[in-house]
Amino acid sequence: MKEEKKEIRKIRLKSKNWTFILVGLLFIGIGYLSLSKGSLTLAPVLLVTGYCVLIPIGIILK
Numbered sequence: 001m002k003e004e005k006k007e008i009r010k011i012r013l014k015s016k017n018w019t020f021i022l023v024g025l026l027f028i029g030i031g032y033l034s035l036s037k038g039s040l041t042l043a044p045v046l047l048v049t050g051y052c053v054l055i056p057i058g059i060i061l062k
Helices: 015-036 042-060
Strands: none
Touching: 015 042
């Protein structure tokens, strides 16, 4: 039988990737904080921006 080698690919993130991810986490933290204060307009915008825009850009960007 043929022996197949499993290829493991690692995601290599650069400093600009980490910057986007950290800014995304900051947006998420501020979003949850404003949500706990009762904001129903700013909080969802911050949370969606953090989860759906900044963190994916930080992961996908080369």
